[in-house]
Amino acid sequence: MADEAIVNASGTDTPAVHDGSGGEDGVRRRDFINIAAVSFAGVGGLAVLVPLVSQMAPSADVLAESSTEIDISQIAPGQAIKAVFRKQPVFVRNLTPTEISEADKVPVSSLRDPQTLEERTKPGKTNWLITMGVCTHLGCVPLGAGEGEVKGEFGGYFCPCHGSVYDTAARIRKGPAPKNLEVPPYEFTSDTVVKIG
Amino acid sequence: MSFPWAKEYKPSHPLMQWLDEKLPLPRFVYNAVGAGYPVPRNLNYMWNFGILAGVCLMLQIVTGVVLAMHYAANSGVAFDSVEHIMRDVNWGWMLRYAHANGASAFFVVVYIHIFRGFFYSSYKPPREMIWLLGVTIFLLMMATAFMGYVLPWGQMSFWGAKVITGLFSAIPVVGTPLQQWLLGGFAPDNAALNRFFSLHFLLPFVILGVVILHIWALHIPGSSNPTGVEVKSESDTVPFHPYYTAKDGFGLGVFAILYCTMLFFLPNALGHPDNYIQANPLSTPAHIVPEWYFWPFYAILRAFTADFLFIPAKLMGVLAMFSAILVWFFLPWLDTSPVRSGHYRPLFRKFFYLLVIDVLVLGYCGGSPAETKYVLISQIAATYYFLHFLVILPIVASIEKPAPLPFSITQAVLGKDDQTAPAA
Ligand code: HEM
Ligand code: FES
Numbered sequence: 174m175a176d177e178a179i180v181n182a183s184g185t186d187t188p189a190v191h192d193g194s195g196g197e198d199g200v201r202r203r204d205f206i207n208i209a210a211v212s213f214a215g216v217g218g219l220a221v222l223v224p225l226v227s228q229m230a231p232s233a234d235v236l237a238e239s240s241t242e243i244d245i246s247q248i249a250p251g252q253a254i255k256a257v258f259r260k261q262p263v264f265v266r267n268l269t270p271t272e273i274s275e276a277d278k279v280p281v282s283s284l285r286d287p288q289t290l291e292e293r294t295k296p297g298k299t300n301w302l303i304t305m306g307v308c309t310h311l312g313c314v315p316l317g318a319g320e321g322e323v324k325g326e327f328g329g330y331f332c333p334c335h336g337s338v339y340d341t342a343a344r345i346r347k348g349p350a351p352k353n354l355e356v357p358p359y360e361f362t363s364d365t366v367v368k369i370g
Numbered sequence: 371m372s373f374p375w376a377k378e379y380k381p382s383h384p385l386m387q388w389l390d391e392k393l394p395l396p397r398f399v400y401n402a403v404g405a406g407y408p409v410p411r412n413l414n415y416m417w418n419f420g421i422l423a424g425v426c427l428m429l430q431i432v433t434g435v436v437l438a439m440h441y442a443a444n445s446g447v448a449f450d451s452v453e454h455i456m457r458d459v460n461w462g463w464m465l466r467y468a469h470a471n472g473a474s475a476f477f478v479v480v481y482i483h484i485f486r487g488f489f490y491s492s493y494k495p496p497r498e499m500i501w502l503l504g505v506t507i508f509l510l511m512m513a514t515a516f517m518g519y520v521l522p523w524g525q526m527s528f529w530g531a532k533v534i535t536g537l538f539s540a541i542p543v544v545g546t547p548l549q550q551w552l553l554g555g556f557a558p559d560n561a562a563l564n565r566f567f568s569l570h571f572l573l574p575f576v577i578l579g580v581v582i583l584h585i586w587a588l589h590i591p592g593s594s595n596p597t598g599v600e601v602k603s604e605s606d607t608v609p610f611h612p613y614y615t616a617k618d619g620f621g622l623g624v625f626a627i628l629y630c631t632m633l634f635f636l637p638n639a640l641g642h643p644d645n646y647i648q649a650n651p652l653s654t655p656a657h658i659v660p661e662w663y664f665w666p667f668y669a670i671l672r673a674f675t676a677d678f679l680f681i682p683a684k685l686m687g688v689l690a691m692f693s694a695i696l697v698w699f700f701l702p703w704l705d706t707s708p709v710r711s712g713h714y715r716p717l718f719r720k721f722f723y724l725l726v727i728d729v730l731v732l733g734y735c736g737g738s739p740a741e742t743k744y745v746l747i748s749q750i751a752a753t754y755y756f757l758h759f760l761v762i763l764p765i766v767a768s769i770e771k772p773a774p775l776p777f778s779i780t781q782a783v784l785g786k787d788d789q790t791a792p793a794a
Contacts, residue, residue: 210578235555259556262652311536313654351682
């Protein structure tokens with residue numbers, strides 16, 4: 174627009190010189206510069222979003238707190254303790270032989286999130302059921318690990334928030350939760366110490 | 371932008387004339403809420419709630435900024451700093467109760483404002499943009515109130531934050547990383563509290579910006595009115611000032627009495643005692659519910675208990691909850707009846723009242739524990755809620771025979787209008 178006006182005002186009729194279209198392929202130099210400039214500015218603008226977005230992700234210190242050691246020597250069969258891993262509760266439970274056989278009795282194919290107790294524990298340590306104490310529905314802490322808490326109709330855990338019921342392998346059996354209680358990554362550093370994370 | 375008979379701003383004082391030349395702010399006010407803004411003469415008290423919502427926003431901003439001078443957004447001390455506000459800061463108890471109850475008052479006012487829109491179909495052309503901006507404001511308000519409720523870092527604050535951000539974990543694939551990104555951790559903690567405070571401070575000003583757009587859009591066609599008949603001539607209108615400044619002023623007085631009654635005599639009636647217990651990440655309160663203004667939507671969330679085709683129940687609930695508000699965005703195109711006001715739509719009116727009852731039932735269920743009977747009622751009520759907007763409204767619009775409309779607002783008010791053709 175602007176250079177057209179100039180062209181007209183000066184009375185020349187040699188637009189080929191003034192509109193900057195040089196090449197035989199018909200690409201105007203001005204268009205090229207426009208597209209190049211806007212693209213570079215656009216890429217630059219988008220690059221600024223990277224730190225703006227990633228500053229929201231868990232920071233280094235939060236990630237650094239990501240492993241916990243637990244002494245399990247004091248947990249008798251049938252008992253459980255609550256520990257903390259990544260600021261969230263972990264249930265460490267010493268299953269009784271009855272609880273183990275109850276978990277093994279269930280046909281795996283009938284489960285919402287099919288898994289055997291063996292898949293959810295370490296080989297030779299099937300009695301140590303270690304799971305996050307975080308309901309897979311919306312994240313409440315289920316009852317059943319503490320002394321005297323209700324364990325729900327399948328003898329495992331019961332979430333009071335919206336009524337999810339877990340069995341003795343902490344697998345979801347009833348209610349809105351989609352998944353079994355999550356098994357965090359862990360290893361036995363000795364017979365009495367577990368390292369979670 | 372206004373009607374041709376709108377009075378023009380003519381400052382007589384030289385100072386005001388000088389100001390009008392340099393920055394015509396008084397002119398702007400005069401044309402927006404002064405004698406220069408002609409408004410339908412028949413507005414009833416339902417048209418009071420827009421101004422009241424503006425007053426509530428100001429109330430929240432003023433009390434909020436003051437609270438922020440004493441509050442500390444750190445998970446180690448946040449709870450104590452709120453107790454410090456309650457016990458030690460001069461008038462702190464009042465400012466905090468004013469802010470907490472102000473949020474409730476704001477939602478009462480805005481819900482009435484929205485249902486006014488439903489009844490008088492204020493969303494219909496030419497006012498669609500006003501409506502769309504209004505729904506946007508409502509969404510922003512919900513986000514603001516949710517984050518504000520987290521700040522005192524009590525048990526309800528913490529578990530509310532956990533459960534609501536948990537909603538995002540329902541989204542396939544990106545859900546859990548998204549939730550961790552929102553929280554800046556694996557569970558709500560200092561990072562989450564800090565960013566919620568920052569956003570809780572910011573969002574009300576964003577709301578203020580959208581409110582300005584909302585009113586700008588309103589001033590193009592002007593207000594609708596209880597008959598839904600558009601303004602035709604000067605006799606249909608009165609100047610905003612003094613007529614509606616006075617009427618709105620009276621409404622504001624009534625509002626202030628009710629608000630102060632809550633503030634001074636029942637300050638905790640709408641709160642939860644559990645929020646006076648400091649956040650404990652290892653123990654969930656037995657009965658967690660959001661604040662009352664979220665109940666209808668919370669009931670819809672919990673109504674989905676079984677998987678639907680390949681969509682898991684949890685995701686369905688989340689989608690339904692958000693859709694319950696998003697469906698409002700489509701209202702101008704779902705309700706195709708040319709008649710606006712519910713007064714002249716006998717069939718529509720019945721369904722309007724059913725919707726009100728339905729939302730109250732949802733609200734009741736949303737505030738109750740997740741027992742089978744409430745879940746069942748929520749399922750029925752949630753189904754009806756969506757039926758109302760997606761099926762009933764379009765059908766009613768096409769089969770209903772509306773009652774005859776008055777010729778003009780003047781005729782509706784005075785029984786006659788000199789402008790009317792010979793018939794009158
Ligand atoms: C749209 C307007 C607003 C709404 C709906 C709103 C809502 C809320 C709610 C529900 C609470 C929790 C109250 C409690 O249980 O104690 C809260 C707390 C708080 N708000 Fe707001 N707020 C708004 C505007 C603001 C603004 C503009 C500021 C500051 C600039 C602010 C600062 C605070 C602070 C510091 C707290 C924590 C202290 C407390 O818990 O009382 N708010 N807000
Ligand atoms: S959070 Fe456990 S059932 Fe909803």
